[in-house]
Amino acid sequence: MLGSLFQKFKDGLRKNTPTFQKFFGKVGGLFAAKLDAATIDELEEALFAADFGVETTEEILGEIRAAYRNNKDLRGQDAAKIGATVLSRVLEGAEGQFSPNPEHHPEVIALIGVNGAGKTTTAAKLAWRLQQEGQKVILGACDTFRAAANAQINTWAERLNVEIVSSQHGADSAAVAYDTLQAAKSRGYNVAILDTAGRLHTKGHLLEELKKLGRVVQKLDTSAPHHRWLVVDGSLGSNSIEQARVFHESFGLTGLVITKLDGTSRGGALVGIYRSLKLPVYFVGLGEKPEDLQPFSTTAYVEALFG
Numbered sequence: 001m002l003g004s005l006f007q008k009f010k011d012g013l014r015k016n017t018p019t020f021q022k023f024f025g026k027v028g029g030l031f032a033a034k035l036d037a038a039t040i041d042e043l044e045e046a047l048f049a050a051d052f053g054v055e056t057t058e059e060i061l062g063e064i065r066a067a068y069r070n071n072k073d074l075r076g077q078d079a080a081k082i083g084a085t086v087l088s089r090v091l092e093g094a095e096g097q098f099s100p101n102p103e104h105h106p107e108v109i110a111l112i113g114v115n116g117a118g119k120t121t122t123a124a125k126l127a128w129r130l131q132q133e134g135q136k137v138i139l140g141a142c143d144t145f146r147a148a149a150n151a152q153i154n155t156w157a158e159r160l161n162v163e164i165v166s167s168q169h170g171a172d173s174a175a176v177a178y179d180t181l182q183a184a185k186s187r188g189y190n191v192a193i194l195d196t197a198g199r200l201h202t203k204g205h206l207l208e209e210l211k212k213l214g215r216v217v218q219k220l221d222t223s224a225p226h227h228r229w230l231v232v233d234g235s236l237g238s239n240s241i242e243q244a245r246v247f248h249e250s251f252g253l254t255g256l257v258i259t260k261l262d263g264t265s266r267g268g269a270l271v272g273i274y275r276s277l278k279l280p281v282y283f284v285g286l287g288e289k290p291e292d293l294q295p296f297s298t299t300a301y302v303e304a305l306f307g
């Protein structure tokens with residue numbers, strides 16, 4: 001269930017952000033206690049610690065302070081309700097809904113991002129999930145720059161029983177993408193997930209390679225890749241915003257996948273990343289098992305934070 005998976009996010013955040021837990025943990029702390037000027041200042045620290053960012057923190061606090069002015073009996077739990085309301089409003093439009101367009105043969109998803117973000121594991125988990133839903137999925141191992149990367153995705157594919165196109169270490173990654181689409185077309189796969197490389201000699205080089213991959217797959221389908229999702233390591237928090245912006249400007253992203261939300265103290269950063277890019281979050285990574293990749297749900301996320 002969604003709720004129980006987001007529980008991992010909730011537990012990790014609360015464990016690693018004790019101030020946050022102090023206000024919003026239902027047991028003890030300030031959840032049931034009346035707030036005062038000093039605890040509201042502490043609340044501000046808690047929101048910063050969870051990495052909500054200045055904008056969101058100020059919006060939440062502004063509303064809490066206004067409510068406190070009208071009601072000196074305001075409690076931690078009332079603050080939690082306000083936090084939830086503000087976040088739900090801020091996250092309007094953040095929920096990406098993926099379903100392959102039947103007119104695309106195949107629907108192409110390119111996963112991009114820096115090394116270690118979680119692209120390869122996300123590719124595998126996503127393939128598994130879509131396959132469970134009855135889609136015919138093929139993986140393209142386009143990270144040809146590291147031998148280990150090729151082995152990693154092939155191991156996943158074998159374990160999860162997913163079809164894969166890969167090539168030798170050092171091969172042209174755009175050519176692997178092309179071959180993946182061609183295999184999908186000829187064998188009737190309706191979703192192709194392209195795992196790409198994260199680090200080349202320079203950032204400029206990486207972006208050029210990605211653009212080339214785009215151009216090459218467009219030889220087979222002018223509308224591909226239909227999805228260009230940036231995979232972001234959620235445990236790095238708002239530090240990823242700048243990097244995300246660079247990818248967005250040069251590659252025209254269409255969505256986000258935020259990984260490693262299990263066990264992070266910076267779980268609020270998803271809000272900042274969404275606010276600065278205004279790209280829907282399609283999936284979130286809540287662990288290392290295939291079923292730990294889940295569609296993003298604003299309700300489950302807000303509930304995990306303030307519920």
Ligand SMILES: Nc1nc2c(ncn2[C@@H]2O[C@H](COP(=O)(O)OP(=O)(O)O)[C@@H](O)[C@H]2O)c(=O)[nH]1
Nearest residue numbers: 115116117118119120121259260285286287288
């Ligand atoms: N705990 C946790 N670990 C993750 C998650 N997603 C990826 N990882 C781990 O992060 C590391 C890097 O992932 P990988 O897919 O190889 O990243 P890539 O370099 O972008 O392809 C691996 O050890 C993954 O198991 C997640 O949602 N939760």
Ligand SMILES: [Mg+2]
Nearest residue numbers: 119120143149
């Ligand atoms: Mg990889």
